[in-house]
Amino acid sequence: MKTRLLHVGQFPAELDARLAQAYDMTVLAEQPDRTAFLAAHGADFEALAASAITGVDAALIDALPKLRVISSFGVGLDKIDVAAAKARGITVGYTPEVLNDCVADTAFGLLIDTARSLSAADRFVRAGDWLRGAYPLTKKVSGSRLGILGMGRIGRAIAQRSIGFDMQVRYHALEPVSDVPWQYEPSLLELARWCDFLIVITAGGAATRHLVNAEVLDALGPQGFLINVARGSIIDEAALVRALQEKRIAGAGLDVFESEPHVPPELFSLDNVVLLPHVASGTRETRQAMADRVFDNLQSYFATGRALSAA
Ligand code: 8YV
Numbered sequence: 001m002k003t004r005l006l007h008v009g010q011f012p013a014e015l016d017a018r019l020a021q022a023y024d025m026t027v028l029a030e031q032p033d034r035t036a037f038l039a040a041h042g043a044d045f046e047a048l049a050a051s052a053i054t055g056v057d058a059a060l061i062d063a064l065p066k067l068r069v070i071s072s073f074g075v076g077l078d079k080i081d082v083a084a085a086k087a088r089g090i091t092v093g094y095t096p097e098v099l100n101d102c103v104a105d106t107a108f109g110l111l112i113d114t115a116r117s118l119s120a121a122d123r124f125v126r127a128g129d130w131l132r133g134a135y136p137l138t139k140k141v142s143g144s145r146l147g148i149l150g151m152g153r154i155g156r157a158i159a160q161r162s163i164g165f166d167m168q169v170r171y172h173a174l175e176p177v178s179d180v181p182w183q184y185e186p187s188l189l190e191l192a193r194w195c196d197f198l199i200v201i202t203a204g205g206a207a208t209r210h211l212v213n214a215e216v217l218d219a220l221g222p223q224g225f226l227i228n229v230a231r232g233s234i235i236d237e238a239a240l241v242r243a244l245q246e247k248r249i250a251g252a253g254l255d256v257f258e259s260e261p262h263v264p265p266e267l268f269s270l271d272n273v274v275l276l277p278h279v280a281s282g283t284r285e286t287r288q289a290m291a292d293r294v295f296d297n298l299q300s301y302f303a304t305g306r307a308l309s310a311a
Helices: 015-021 034-044 058-062 081-086 100-116 118-126 152-167 188-194 214-220 236-245 284-306
Strands: 004-007 024-027 047-051 069-073 091-093 144-151 168-172 197-200 225-228 251-254 273-275
Touching: 004 015, 015 284, 024 273, 047 284, 058 081, 058 091, 069 284, 081 091, 100 118, 100 197, 100 225, 100 251, 100 273, 100 284, 144 152, 144 188, 168 188, 188 214, 214 225, 214 236, 225 284, 236 251
Parallel strands: 004 024, 004 047, 047 069, 069 091, 144 168, 144 197, 197 225, 225 251, 251 273
Antiparallel strands: none
16 A cells, blocks of 8 residues: 655646655645645645645644654755654655755856846846947956855855855854855854855744844945845845845845745836846756655655655
């Protein structure tokens, strides 16, 4: 008999098909009454396939008394109640490492776009404005100062890329990281004051909520750029909107927002911000690798009692 798997994620169709073949899979979103379904059938499921974006809360874990393993599509665990899972001895699988390159690439794409106004210059050409004059000068990237908030797996991949741009790098994290050559800055405010570009790549969740607030934005200042490829919750979005409107920072490149897919509409008319729909990991290659890890974490758990990548 196949293991019962509850699906609460948003996955590539190919992963859905693989899961449906290997497991006796039920998609929770297809049930007309989620609460009634869980009350009647919650005890059937040993496995849960979820995603970093849709998450797994303690109430869902409680509704699945036989649950043994969660496999999440994504590296972020801020929406997965890992503590509640661990308290029940449930293994939590996720997809670290495989998306480092693409998220770091996107961070640099946003950095160059905001500094050199590539998206805004593209709009300038399309609007026919080039016929009326040259595009304004922008900010040089090579040789500039890069501040990184967070020095985990992706922070390191970002810092690595900065070498090709001859950038000076400093980072802020809760604690210094022992095996990186970059200078640790114990104060986020000081880091923001020092750098030209501040890239946010720390974990989301309650501990980092609104870490980048109005004070940090003012420390970054009118020549400074903010890039976020982590979680919208880390930035006080209302404060960021005001800082961009009032040009108290030079610009921002944002892949993530506080209330996705809702983006503050005030940003749509601003040329000093680049807006992406949470696509940093969204290449065919990386999403395939993430899908494989979601599947392999489950297979490994049921074969050996351990997920390949466990939180
Ligand atoms: C999402 C992400 O998983 O890995 C994460 O934590 O935020 C992304 O890679 C991706 O958008 C699919 O939901």
